[in-house]
Amino acid sequence: MDNKYIKAFKAAFPKTIPIFAGFTFLGISYGMFANSQGFNVWYSLLMSSLIFAGSVEFLTIGFLLDVFQPLTVLLMTLVVNFRHFFYGISMLEKFKETGLKKYYLIFGMCDETFSINYTAKIPEDVDQGWFLFFVTLLNQCYWVTGAVLGSLLGASMDGEFVGMEFVMTALFIVLFLESFLNEKEHFSSYLGLGVSALSLLIFGQANFLLPALLSIAGIILLREHVSQREGASR
């Protein structure tokens, strides 16, 4: 007799194979990057398992090398991960009857896990909650394993990875480019580039993030407010 755990696992595993490839690569890059910046395998293990959000984990390395500014770090994390809020909204219904597993499902809802769990057509005879659980767990295992492996690999090959830090720049360029190519109007993209560059020139590299963040959010809100008033007066 196939019990419901094995059945859910068997349904979940094939869906995660593409993520296995991607997370192994990015996880190894992350571990090597962290190591090259002076953070050993414990940092990689801790951050990949407790933060479990790829792009902010890369950013965290930068935060740790910077001056101590907890509030900016919190705000940065909130805006960079703002999209997760909308993942949650899309999953309100699906997570409803998953019992205690719900807390883990919410905790582990990174981009990739969300995209599988949101789109997957789960067969009728498979336990929904356990399917979602195994997808989340498997993806997290791939990511943590990759990060730890990368860190150990980086530690064993001293010095050959000069320039590894560019992996973070490359990651954000690709993410930005994808979002740019997929959007209908480029207002936010140009706004983000312009305001950040200006803020960097005015406030310098140590202090430019917070003013840039606040200005971007402020301008987007203001623009919305104005366009809504125009719409109302017409």
Add this chain to the structure above:
Amino acid sequence: MTLAEQIITIGMVILGTMMTRFLPFILFPDNRPTPKIVQKIGRLLPSAILAMLVVYCYRHVDVINNPTGIFDIIAGIAVVLIHLKWRNMLLSIALGTIVYMLLIQI
């Protein structure tokens, strides 16, 4: 940064991440509709933030006082071109990083 400061910094990142993930389930327990303005910001903010992060990655580049900054720019252009050609995220990241490593190690 001291160890305590490092722990607080990492703690802030964990707190921020978990707030974005748990908040919908706390705010909308009965599937109440999301306010319009929140939806709008959700559509507009991400590309601006990604743009800001690209600038963040280039914050230390100073071509006048440190000529190696030019490598960051060359490798960045390489990433864009490679990505426009193949549209494969992992390939663009891998090749771009290799280009940078080659430039800086030679």
